[in-house]
Amino acid sequence: MATSSTKRSLTRFYWAWGILTVVGVVLSIWLPHRYVPRMMSNDGNLSLTTMILFSVLAAPVASGVYAAALHIMHADRYRGEGVPPAAEPIRENTKLLVTWLTVSAVLTVFVLVWGLGALAAENSTSGNPLVVDVTGQQWVWTFAYPGTHVVSNELYVPDNREVEFRVTSLDVTHGFWVVNFGVQVDANPGVITTIHTTPDKLGTIEVRCEQFCGLNHAFMDAIGHVVTPSQFSAWLSSQPQGA
């Protein structure tokens, strides 16, 4: 009797698992596309892909646990009065344990391999980047272009060329984050930290401070533009020299 009731309810469990997985996968794809800002660099694209991939992988796992929890609430709930009688004692299930460990290990290894690969790709550099010196101070960003005397509070970068941001701070630690490039690094006083990325779309970008830096931290934003190489040269030469 116990067997037949278990079988019947397990069907529901599998259905719940399947449906929740489908919902999870749909959300995994839809939510990032709906909410993540427009990604305009190789690293930005990679962030979005990674986010979607991890979500899709997590969907069946999370759904499995949810389906199991729902199944327990439905099928294993004690509906009688008073203290429930003891259930069949199952202390171990080696097969289940090994399966569980294997699945979680395989997923972890996959996530790791993916992440380490992406990290290596991100760290590789073209060798001829455009250098931008970024300086944070309470509560503005300034961008300087070595080799020129251009200093600006708006960030201009050409597309399809690697940019290297050399970041420092004049006072406290700030967080230099180019939202649409999917890269960030802290601006530390007395040190230069670097990040690089390659813009691949034209348009407006946003720079924000993501490290708490005092009174006006919330307003420490800057606007940036990804422009064509010729527009970029034109902009550089139009700037007042030696500012």
Add this chain to the structure above:
Amino acid sequence: MTTTLEHTATSAEPRGGGLARHQNFGTAIVAGVILAWVGWFVARHLFWSGSDNWSDQVATMTATGWMIGFWIGIGAFNAPFRWLVGNDNSRDEDLYYAGYKQGRARYWKYTTDHKVVGVQYIILTMSLLAVGGILAMAIRTELIVPGTHFVNQQVYNSFIAIHGMVMILALIVAVAGPWGNFVMPIMVGARDMAFPRLNALSLWTLVSAAFLLVTVLAVGGLPVGWVVLGTISDQAGVGMDFFAMTIVVFTVSTTVASINLITTVITMRTKGMTLDRLPIFVWGTMITAVLALYAFPFFFVAELNQILDRTVSTSFYVASGGGTSWLQANLFWLMGHPEVYVILIPAVAALFEISSVMARKPLFSYKTAIGAMVALSGLSALVWAHHMFTSGWAPTLGGPFMVTTEVISIPTGIFFLVLVGTLWRGNVWMRLPTLWMFGFIFNFIVGGVTGIYLSDIPLDEQLHGTMFVTAHFHYIFVGSVLFGAIAALAFWFPKVTGRFLDERLGRYSFWLVFIGVQLTFGAMFLSGLKGMPRRDASYSLAFEHTNFISTIGAYIIMAGMLILLGAIITSWRKGEPSGPNPWHANSLEWQVPTPVPLENFLEDPVITQDPYHYGEELVRP
């Protein structure tokens, strides 16, 4: 020990006590304030007022005065002093200190009985949650619409730091404090903790530190964020000195508590209580105590350096003097990551305990569960730099830290296997603790999965420092740990009070808090995805809708928590009587009478099997 204090007492009425008869929470505060004033007064004249460090020196001395005064006032030094002068406490006096026949007054005194300390931890946790919760409501109210309306930026910036630290303190003690003290010694068959006076000491040092932390708001605040990053906190006023002193004393408290707990489990187990029969909650709290012993000294050193930088012009963290903020960040996160598991593991261990009792089924994979907790603790010591992936410190170590961090998903996954495996095919008793446990399972999945995103460096370079992170760890701390803590409260409440926690109010509270968490932190994930940084007092129009939903959700959580508070108060006074073993559970704390007598057992119990033998043969001694 075969004879109890009570049996050897020479009189039915508590005698002795001496000075302690006149000491309580009130005298502690008075003495604390007096010595704080003395410290302030002396420091103002002792130090050269032209120095840059003067205000910090004065503040540090004031805080020190407060602490010492508070400890003297509560009676922490009475017994050590008596011992020093060669006139140790008599049996009668120890009995007095244990709170023998002192009614409710003993909850406001330096009482050594572990059950009294446990109740004091309940009160402390609830007070801290109240303070942190009020600040949370102020923060969410400020963020309901763009712009600054409700509190100004300066105040907001202090609120986020104090909200963070108060809540961290609250959650560190939320499960391990009340239940590690109240039920854990009974679970192992002990008559008290190994060091009852140290137990009182750890509680009251923590209370003195908690007061100081809240006082920060009155002395100019702490507009730096709870991680008190070296460079920005260098700009902070005397609130930073109070904060640093809070942490120094807090570390003393946790160290003392951890040593006490570990010693109790190792040396005070009753006959037959072998390690493989130990209730899983005891394992959980012991593992947590070991981890706390490792983790919190880093915080101690981190803040001691900060005090030295500020009072005697060292340059541990000051770039202009050759120091680096990265040292502070490393020390902070060496503490900060293990601390997450110091918070999480007791809650999970309590849920393991609850799952077996409520499913009327043995705990599934007992040894694997212990192994997972040990593995998690061990790994947690090796992952701290994942909080510094984007700091610029040691980029070459990114890969290794990514590996250690992601391996954590394996022991974490075991937690789900054990919980779900225990409940699966059980006869699940859907009472209040069970409900909160299901809430935990739901939220912990969300918190866990989103943690994987943040462990991936390329993705972290987008999400770090955003509201996504805030949402992630609130799913862990509120959605998981707080749910676990409330489940534990509902589960052991009858042991403390002899009454059930009101089932109906508890359910209303559950649904409100559960829905509130999904709204608040679900929408917060979206704010983060859209690119909203953390700790912003204001935000652009792009984040308008998701923030509005978060704030409404926060109000719903508050309503739920207020109902829970109402349930606790009314049930404590006149809830449905429960008897000594309302859940028909097997572990020792349910076998002693309620209220639990002083020293717990009239005869030392003998253990023949673990407490999870539902549906199995009883083993006769």
